[in-house]
Every structure is written in C-alpha cells, then in structure tokens.
Amino acid sequence: MSGYAFWAGAISLFLAAVAMVVAVVAIASGNLELSVPGGTTLTSAAVQAVLVVWAITFVAAAAVFVRIAVNRLTVRRALRRQGPKGMIFITVDTVREMAGMLLREELGLHRFRVHIRPMGEGLALHVSLYLPPGEEVPALAERLQSLLAQEVSAKTGLEVPEVRMVVVGTGRPRRPR
Numbered sequence: 001m002s003g004y005a006f007w008a009g010a011i012s013l014f015l016a017a018v019a020m021v022v023a024v025v026a027i028a029s030g031n032l033e034l035s036v037p038g039g040t041t042l043t044s045a046a047v048q049a050v051l052v053v054w055a056i057t058f059v060a061a062a063a064v065f066v067r068i069a070v071n072r073l074t075v076r077r078a079l080r081r082q083g084p085k086g087m088i089f090i091t092v093d094t095v096r097e098m099a100g101m102l103l104r105e106e107l108g109l110h111r112f113r114v115h116i117r118p119m120g121e122g123l124a125l126h127v128s129l130y131l132p133p134g135e136e137v138p139a140l141a142e143r144l145q146s147l148l149a150q151e152v153s154a155k156t157g158l159e160v161p162e163v164r165m166v167v168v169g170t171g172r173p174r175r176p177r
Contacts, residue, residue, distance in 0.1 A: 004069075006065045006066075006068045006069035007065075007066075007069045009062075009065045010062040010063075010065035010066045010069065011062075013058045013059070013061050013062035013065065014058070014059065014062045016054075016055075016058045017054075017055040017056075017058035017059045017062065018055075020051045020052070020054050020055035020058065021051075021052075021055050023051050024048045024051045024052060024055075027044050027047060027048055027051075028044070028048065079091075079092065079095070079116075079118060079123055079156070079158055088157075090156050090158070092116045094156075095116050095123065095125075095152060095156060095158075096114045096115075096116055098151070098152055098155055098156070099114045099116075099125060099127070099148055099152060100112070100114055102147060102148060102151055102152075103127070103129070103144070103148075106147060107132075107143075107144065107147075108132070109129055109130075109132060111129065111130040112127060112128060112129035112130070113127070113128045113129075114126070114127050115127075115128075119161060119162060120159075120161070121158070121159055122153075122158045122159030122160055122161055123152075123158055123159075123160060124160070124161065124162040124163070124164065125148055125149075125152065125160060125162070125163045125164065126164045126166070127144065127148070127163065127164070127165050127166065128166045128168050129165070129166070129167060129168065130167070130168060130169045130170060131167050131169070131170045133170070137167055140165075141165040141167075144163070144165060145163040145165060148160070148163050149163050
C-alpha cells in the first residue's frame, strides 16, 4: 500500500472522529434526538460515552496511519547505496544525527543546524553555526569541513563532495554555574 493511501486513511479517520465529537456536542445540547429501533431506551450519557470511545479509537488509528505514512516517506527520501546483498537505505535524519554528534562531541559546538542534500552518488552537507569564542572562521571551517566529510563518508559509505559552512553569528562564552 502506498504512503498516499495511509494519508487518505488517516484523514478519513480524523474526520470520523470529528463527526463523533460533533454528535456528542449535539446530543449534549439537545439538538439531536435519540431513538433506537425496537423500543430500547438508551440514556444520552451512554450514547455520548460510546461516541467518545469511538472518537478516541479513530484518533489513535489515524495516528498509527500517519506514523506509517511518515515512515514510508522517510524511506522514499533515503539516500541509496548498493550493498553486497542488496540496496542499503540511509535516511537523511540518520546522517544529520551523525553530523550533529560530531559537532557536539568532537568540537563542543551546541548551536548549529545541519541540512543534507543528495548530490549525485553522494550527499552535500550545509552547516549553519555560531562561531565559538576564540575560534577563527577560516580555521574552524576547514577543520569542520574535513572532519565532517571524512567521518560521514566513512560511516555511510557515501561520498561527501561538498560541506558548506555558514557562520550566522558569534557564540557567547558560557557562564559558570
């Protein structure tokens, strides 16, 4: 089943949940009369409770459908690499997390953004960051470009022909606690 079918299912379930909530409100306000064939009498509170349970169930099912659709979209956007026994899919989020860990752990950076763009058989990294105190832009950029290109390439097997660095501001020294 395609991701679009899961999106359509999620929307349908959310709409059903909204209809249940509208019915509960209509019953509570007295705008909707209850009549059950066969003469069985139901209290409006019982019908409202059933409708609320159905609405919650529909919302939960819609959330499952949304999660499946998002996962399918993530895999569809994944970077592909041929492995010895089949295709290997590496999600953009995985590469972003790898780059983020390198920036935090190896260089002590905390304010940055990493964007990934497929580029031919590999990927390009675009890093926006704040210049740490005491660092010089050319030296930091060269060090980051080299480290990110080598480490991401080694961990993913994908070429990293471009690492673009954008310094968006200067960082302030941390205050001692």
